[in-house]
Amino acid sequence: MEIKKGLEDVYVKETEITYIDGELGRLYYRGYSIYDLAEFSNFEEVSYLILYGKLPNREELNWFQEKLREERYLPDFIIKFLREVRKDAQPMDILRTAVSLLGIEDSKNDERTDIRGIKLISKFPTIVANYARLRKGLDIIEPDPKLSHSENFLYMLYGDRPNEIKSKAMDVTLILHIDHEMNASTFASLVVASTLSDLYSSIVAGISALKGPLHGGANYEALKMFKEIGSPEKVNDYILNRLSNKQRIMGFGHRVYKTYDPRARILKQYAKLLAEKEGGEIYTLYQIAEKVEEIGIKYLGPKGIYPNVDFFSSIVFYSLGFEPDFFPAVFASARVVGWVAHIMEYIKDNKIIRPKAYYKGEIGKKYIPIDSR
Ligand SMILES: CC(=O)SCCNC(=O)CCNC(=O)[C@H](O)C(C)(C)COP(=O)(O)OP(=O)(O)OC[C@H]1O[C@@H](n2cnc3c(N)ncnc32)[C@H](O)[C@@H]1OP(=O)(O)O
Numbered sequence: 001m002e003i004k005k006g007l008e009d010v011y012v013k014e015t016e017i018t019y020i021d022g023e024l025g026r027l028y029y030r031g032y033s034i035y036d037l038a039e040f041s042n043f044e045e046v047s048y049l050i051l052y053g054k055l056p057n058r059e060e061l062n063w064f065q066e067k068l069r070e071e072r073y074l075p076d077f078i079i080k081f082l083r084e085v086r087k088d089a090q091p092m093d094i095l096r097t098a099v100s101l102l103g104i105e106d107s108k109n110d111e112r113t114d115i116r117g118i119k120l121i122s123k124f125p126t127i128v129a130n131y132a133r134l135r136k137g138l139d140i141i142e143p144d145p146k147l148s149h150s151e152n153f154l155y156m157l158y159g160d161r162p163n164e165i166k167s168k169a170m171d172v173t174l175i176l177h178i179d180h181e182m183n184a185s186t187f188a189s190l191v192v193a194s195t196l197s198d199l200y201s202s203i204v205a206g207i208s209a210l211k212g213p214l215h216g217g218a219n220y221e222a223l224k225m226f227k228e229i230g231s232p233e234k235v236n237d238y239i240l241n242r243l244s245n246k247q248r249i250m251g252f253g254h255r256v257y258k259t260y261d262p263r264a265r266i267l268k269q270y271a272k273l274l275a276e277k278e279g280g281e282i283y284t285l286y287q288i289a290e291k292v293e294e295i296g297i298k299y300l301g302p303k304g305i306y307p308n309v310d311f312f313s314s315i316v317f318y319s320l321g322f323e324p325d326f327f328p329a330v331f332a333s334a335r336v337v338g339w340v341a342h343i344m345e346y347i348k349d350n351k352i353i354r355p356k357a358y359y360k361g362e363i364g365k366k367y368i369p370i371d372s373r
C-alpha cells in the first residue's frame, strides 16, 4: 500500500487559475507571469482576473471596483464584537470568528458565490485594520471609498493616506499572496466546499489552515526569528545552532519550489526599499534577513530549500506598520481571492473530497465490560 504522506504530488483537480513551475521558480496567474502582474497591474485587476478568468475591460473593472468599495463597511455587530473581544487575541482568530459571524448574518441570502466572495475580499482589510487599531487603544477609522483597495487598507491602519511607495509595496504584496494552486489552506476550503457547505464555512476552514506556522503563519515566525537573532553578526552561529538542533528556518522551504520562490525575489526588493527608507530597527532586521538568506542558502540550497514568500514579506509587512502577529491575517486578506476562485472552479464539477485511511489496527476484538478490564 503506497501512502502519499501529506498528499505530496497528488493532483486533486484540474485548474486554469494558477501554474507553478517549481523547478524554474516561476509563477503564473491565469497564464500571466507574476513579475508582469506585480509590475504593471493592481490588486483589483488581478483579483478580477483570478475570479473571472480574464483581465477586465474598463467597464468590468469599474463594476468590480465599485462593488469592492461598497462592501468595505462592517455591520454594527461585527464592530461591537471587535470592540468587546479581548485585545490580546491572535488576529487570525479574530478574522476567523468575524467571518463566522458574517456567515450567520448572510445565511438567508442566496447570492452568487462571486458576489459573496467580493463581500469577504472587501471586508477582510476592515476587520484586520479595525482590530489592529482597537488593540492599540485607538478608535477605528471608517473606510474611504475614494481610495484603492490597498491604499484604503493602510489608511484604515494609519489614519492618513499612505505615501506612494507604501501603497505600491502593499498592492504588490497583496497581489503576490492572492493564489498559490493547491496549498493547504485552499485545499482545506475545498474539502468544506465539496460537501456543499456554504462559502463562509469554507473560508473559515481556509483561515484556520493558513494560520499554522508551516503555512501562512511562517511570516510571523520569520520576523520573530530575525528579532531573536538581534544582529547580522550573530546570524551564522544562530543558523548553525538551529540546524544542528533539527529546527527549521522559518520562511525557508517549499513543497513545490525546489529553488527560489519568485514571490520572495520581488518581496526582497520591496523589503530593501522600505527598510532603507525607514532605517532604525527595520533596517537592522532587513540586514539580518539578508544574512539569514545567505547562510540559509549555503546550507539548505543544495537540498532545494530556499526562501519562500513568507521570508521577506515579514519585513515588508513590518515596514508597512503591521504588528508581527497580524502578518498571517494580512496574508489571508489576499488569499481569500484564491480560496473563492478555487471553490467556484471546483464546485462546477463537484465531487465530495473523501480520501481513504489505510487501517492498521486489529479487528474482531471482544468487548470487555468496564469492571473486567
Ligand atoms: C505560504 C507558505 O505556506 S510557504 C511555506 C511556509 N512555511 C515555512 O516557511 C516553514 C518552514 N518550512 C517547512 O516547514 C517546510 O519546508 C514546508 C512545510 C514548507 C514544506 O514541507 P515538506 O514539503 O513536507 O518538506 P519536509 O517537511 O518533508 O522537509 C523535507 C526535508 O527538508 C528539511 N526542511 C524543510 N524545510 C526546512 C527549513 N525551513 N529549515 C530546515 N530544514 C528544512 C526537513 O527537515 C526535511 O529534512 P530531512 O529529509 O532530512 O528530514
Ligand SMILES: O=C([O-])CC(=O)C(=O)O
Binding pocket: 179, 180, 181, 182, 183, 184, 254, 255, 256, 308, 309
Ligand atoms: O503553495 C504552498 O504550499 C504554500 C504557499 O506558498 C502558498 O500558499 O502561498
